[in-house]
Amino acid sequence: MSAVQQQLPEGRYGSSRSADARADRKLKITGIVLGTLFAAMMVWFGWYYVVGGSKFSGELIAFDTNKNNVQVHMEIRKDSDATGYCTIRSQSEDGAEVGRADFRFDQKQDRIDKVVTLRTTDRATSAELIGCHAD
Template sequence: MDHSPTPRTPAAPPAGRYSRTDDRAADRKLRIAAVVCGVLFLGLIAWLGGSYLLRETKLNGTVPTFQAVSDTELQLQLSVRKSDGTAGVCTVRSQGADGAVVGQSDFQVPAAGSSYVEVVTLRTTARGTTAELLGCTPGKK
């Protein structure tokens, strides 16, 4: 009789007891798909919100150029895109070299036309080094 040990193969785990690697891969793919869908959903919400806000803003203004003509005056170009028939007010300020506000004023935007471009003069208490549009608000109807 031969008493040599016979090689045994390890017993397989019971079926369904442990997660298979295929299940892990499927779970990972589902997580990635969920993250991608979440990011796309947030992007859609941001885009819709931004387009709503831009559509609702009746006056969109900029100050493309400005020039300090003296220590007490700043000339600037005020450019406003707007809905035809919408009047309003745009507020512009200037700061000095030290960052202090040296001038601030409201400029009326007439209702006629869909755009308004005008060179306006801002009075300052010292030489202005900036011209900043703080915002435009539609007039009350």
């Protein structure tokens, strides 16, 4: 009589269950670490957006076009001691840029409501606030 073999030959039918368990555990730990890092990054971006963002921002309220200029009504929100500038551009009916200028705001107020004049090279049909930047 021959002896009956109880175990399968090693390495012939795949890895053992303990190796699979170790690989699963490593994947779970890696997933937890990466998920935690991602969540921390999202919290940091959210905090920066809400609290730590720009201390100088503007909004274009209205504009009125003439033949050679555009009157732009702006509202600036900033820290009272902050200074900076806002860039405004204007386009003609065909989309060509006919005016662009930076307007400085050095007043010691936290909210400024002002009308500025942007000179143009042709009749403008729009005014656009490109952005505001603190010094």
